[in-house]
Amino acid sequence: MGGHGHPYSPAELDLPGFVPQRLSQVEVVAPFVGTSLLLVLSVWLISGRCRGGRLSKTDRLAMCWWAFIGVTHIVFVGPLVFTPDFVSKKNPNYFDDLFKEFSKGDSRYAARNTAVLAYEAIMVGLIGPAALLAVYASASMKSYSHILEFAIGLVQVYGILFYFVTAYLAGFNFWASSFYFWVYFIGANSPWVVMPLFIVTRSWKKISEAFGAKKVKAR
């Protein structure tokens, strides 16, 4: 722990009344990873039986991602947004410790940096519920499902770009060590780059094709 009573970087970050993390790294990470894996597996299996097995594998993969996103943003990140004093709470719960742990990879969470907080508030309030709607829309093959998936994916791409750009502009020194830089800041955020890019590209193609087909028909 640094001279300022917390394990975060930069060491001069001031966190009055900081209460140290009680749970170990494994105790924090295991419930999150376990819940997520169980959820993804369930959605994969259930979606295989949806619509008499007519959903493609990429549709089902996208549904797993939306279910994961919806639950992650609402259940796991929600408490962060609604607990302004999570670093100094006298009786920290699991979610307080989850973000104390994650702050080792990006101390802007502990510092309640406005850019990061706005990013997460929009994710919790809009993207979480929209992602759950996307699971339903895909399962029911609604006509708006492609544009909804495109919309959520694009907001995620833009959001993560914003997250990295603000980190860069603000000094790029928010991780406790290179381990936390690679595993938390880069590693844990990378699915939010890869999956949305995949989904956005796919929906873009499907939508362009739909208009291309319409045009050919109109000729």
Add this chain to the structure above:
Amino acid sequence: MGGHGHPYSPAELDLPGFVPQRLSQVEVVAPFVGTSLLLVLSVWLISGRCRGGRLSKTDRLAMCWWAFIGVTHIVFVGPLVFTPDFVSKKNPNYFDDLFKEFSKGDSRYAARNTAVLAYEAIMVGLIGPAALLAVYASASMKSYSHILEFAIGLVQVYGILFYFVTAYLAGFNFWASSFYFWVYFIGANSPWVVMPLFIVTRSWKKISEAFGAKKVKAR
């Protein structure tokens, strides 16, 4: 001018080496508004003759917006992003004074707040060029034009939401007076709320319709 040698709020904002604005409000605003009106009028008239007059009025209105956005972000906002010292430059040019004036409505521009800077950098680097592509795509009735317009509109909606949410979280005290709050912070930013929402709604409907039609056909 406040005790800290600048006209911005909050008064304690520190801007070392601040060089006062040379141009008056009218000298700053008139070239921007004049250029924009001329551009919008040109695009409106030219688009009326495109494709033998087959473009609808809302298509043409959207094209005017994209042309305006493209030029505003690249020509007028571009210099802000690439001039880190615009408040202290010894020989300020028109663009430096433009943002000194606009900072009266939101001093985060003068302070180079990372959230605002990241927002504008993404607008200048991605949205400006994409908006010019949208003008071309609409004029040529490309099959990707609806999804492109939807994408740019959505990024704008999310961006302006982010802009207002970060302002709220950071204290909501960045305007020199209520005049600048209403005219610059709210007034000048409001087209970035209204027009993208209009475009996003319109593209969403068109895209859903295209898939609805496909589904009916497939039955």
